[in-house]
Amino acid sequence: MRNNLSSLITLSHVAKKLYRPDDVFELSRVTRMEKIRTEIFETSKEGAANVARETASLILDKQKRGEKAVISVVAGRTMTDLFSELVRLHQTEGLSFGNVVLFNLFEYYPLAEPNQGCFHQLKEQLIDKVDIRPENVYSLNGMEDKQNIAAACTAYEQKIQELGGIDLQLLGIGRGGNIGFNEPGTQQNSPTRLVILDNVSRNDAASMFGGAEKVPLSAVTMGLGAIMRAKQVVLMAWGEHKAEMVVRAIEGEQSTACPASVLQLHPNAKAVIDLSAASQLTRISHPWLVTSCEWDDQLMRRAIVWLCQQTGKPILKLTNKDYNEYGLSELITLHGSAYDCNIKIFNQLQHTITGWPGGKPNADDSTRPERATPYPKKVLIFSPHPDDDVISMGGTFARLIKQGHNVHVAYETSGCIAVGDVEVIRFMDFMKGFQQMHIPEAKVIPQKFEEYMHFFKHEKVGDQDTREILDLKALIRRGEATAACRHMGLDTSHIHFLNLPFYETGTIKKGDLSNKDIEIVKRLLVELKPDEMFVAGDLADPHGTHKVCLDAVLAAIDELKDTEKWLQECRIWMYRGAWMEWEVDLIEMAVPMSPEELRFKRNTILNHQSQMESAPFLGNDERLFWQRAEDRNHATAELYAQLGLANYEAIEAFVQYHIL
Secondary structure (H helix, E strand, O other): OOOOOOHHHHHOOOOHHHHOOOOHHHHHHHOOOOOOEEEEEOOHHHHHHHHHHHHHHHHHHHHHOOOOEEEEEOOOHHHHHHHHHHHHHHHHHOOOOOOEEEEEOEEEEOOOOOOOHHHHHHHHHOHHHOOOOHHHEEOOOOOOOHHHHHHHHHHHHHHHHHOOOOOEEEEOOOOOOOEOOEOOOOOOOOOOEEEEOOHHHHHHOHHHHOOHHHOOOEEEEOOHHHHHOOOOEEEEEOOHHHHHHHHHHHHOOOOOOOHHHHHHHOOOEEEEEEOOOOOOOHHHHOHHHOOOOOOOHHHHHHHHHHHHHHHOOOHHHOOHHHHHHOOOHHHHHHHOOHHHHHHHHHHHHHOOEOOOOOOOOOOOOOOOOOOOOOOOOEEEEEEOOOOHHHHHHHHHHHHHHHOOOEEEEEEOOOOHHHOOHHHHHHHHHHHHHHHHHHOOOOOHHHHHHHHHHHHHHHOOOOOOOOHHHHHHHHHHHHHHHHHHHHHHOOOHHHEEEOOOHHHOOOOOOOOOOOHHHHHHHHHHHHHHOOOEEEEEOOOOOOOOHHHHHHHHHHHHHHHHOOOOHHHHOOEEEEEOOOOOOOOOOOOOEEEEEOHHHHHHHHHHHOOOHHHOOOOOOOOOOOOOHHHHHHHHHHHHHHHHHHOOOOOOOEEEEEEEEOOO
16 A cells, blocks of 8 residues: 555656755755755655664664763654654664653643643653653653742753753754744743743644644743754754745744744754755755756746746746846757747646636647546545635636536545534534424433533543534534535535545544545545546645545555556546645646636635634634635736736646656
């Protein structure tokens, strides 16, 4: 079972020499914009395994010398694969943690229960699974008396110094550029201390506490001063949602606005990241600025779009002088003139635009993104949550139905954990009223209402919803999805709720993708045999569900490709939009929308009432999902207009997935 195929999507448009240079000379060329030594791996698992091996090497080296290995870490999604690999090394290769002294980087404060917070997660993920000695584990106390906090922070730093300092500091990076809870504005010499959390950090922790409103207002954290005194620092980052802060930390000016940038001043610091997190580094995003390029149409398109943005000109007005002044004279040499380059890329972008996302029947399709035949097509839209379809491709969805295609939609997860308790109360109130109108003597609904109200009233941070409440929340999401599809004009018999098992843990932390999930997807594919598919390629989803859902579909396709011949003719499109949009050089199909169509899409999204203001996990972007979608659709249309193409109200963008 190949269950991580989504990680290979990035590889298809990044030359290997950019992240794995052949020699030291080439390495020095491509990394000359980087102020922190950076190692890029194809996947997060490979990167984490590399850090685990280096950590194990430190531990073993210290063991040989009869010394303690003092390591500072923190729990969290960034560290999950690292901890898993360290546990594997302990269990299968005999790596002992007997000489390890562990310091927890930070803890939320105040905590109501000892089974909350970072140290509890650290115990679950690592400490309880290896042979580290309890007396060698140190953590700031999230339940410390307020009067003792300052003294406890001072004592924490003193203990580190007594042990000879930190040998290895392992860090993640927050979306505010923070390391630990040293948030923007933190001074370089800041000590271990109590800090007030900003909204970004509280939203990041929402998944741990069951909602941003339940996250403690503050935390105790090791300061930048303590981090900078570590003998070695490794900063890890995985995923597209970290890319913006990664480039600021590694290539930007050293500034308190991005606390992680202080590592530029550390003599033995490095960043270990995957290709997705590296996507905005110069060597990956604009390689022509640091090295000679192996030009293909896609890289050429990226360079010319960039040139348009630098000069403020549309494509067809670029001149030889523009190419020469901005370091792209190589393109002139290869293609003869600016005009030849311009018209080539202009035509490529022009041919991405189509009002017929299912293909236009009885038309020449030689320059169209989608084939004219068969018509009508059987179309299957996969949606990770019960609203991603309309948020990310609602205009295209409606267009496919309007143009007569046989459209089906498959909701991969129930979305139950993203429904607030207030929504359950609201729906139960309605059910009570409805029952009173028709069966006033029945007692079930009032009894259940009181039962749920009692549960919510006495619910503590970290408590898990009962299975019955989760099922009710899933029912709410299912009803909203059905209403949205009905608004689209979709036959409700064409709605498929897959309820993939990996999601149904009842907590933010999901299970691993398994054969059970993939078999469910395979059965649907074999049943429908679609001519065209749409899947969510939005890997910037901070909670990871989109990636797992994409991997489930790609794994199912991978297992069926040799036996299901129809798959060879099936066109597979990846959409984005909930978290970020495709870069214009990657776009292969652009579906324009009129103002009326955009308004129709918004009204469809509004059927998902539980995902408006009361949704627990909106993330750091305070805009509602319909606002995010519209802004991205407007931005794509505006970019096309700036490049000299038609000026549409909005555009939804797609990239084709080619079966590996």
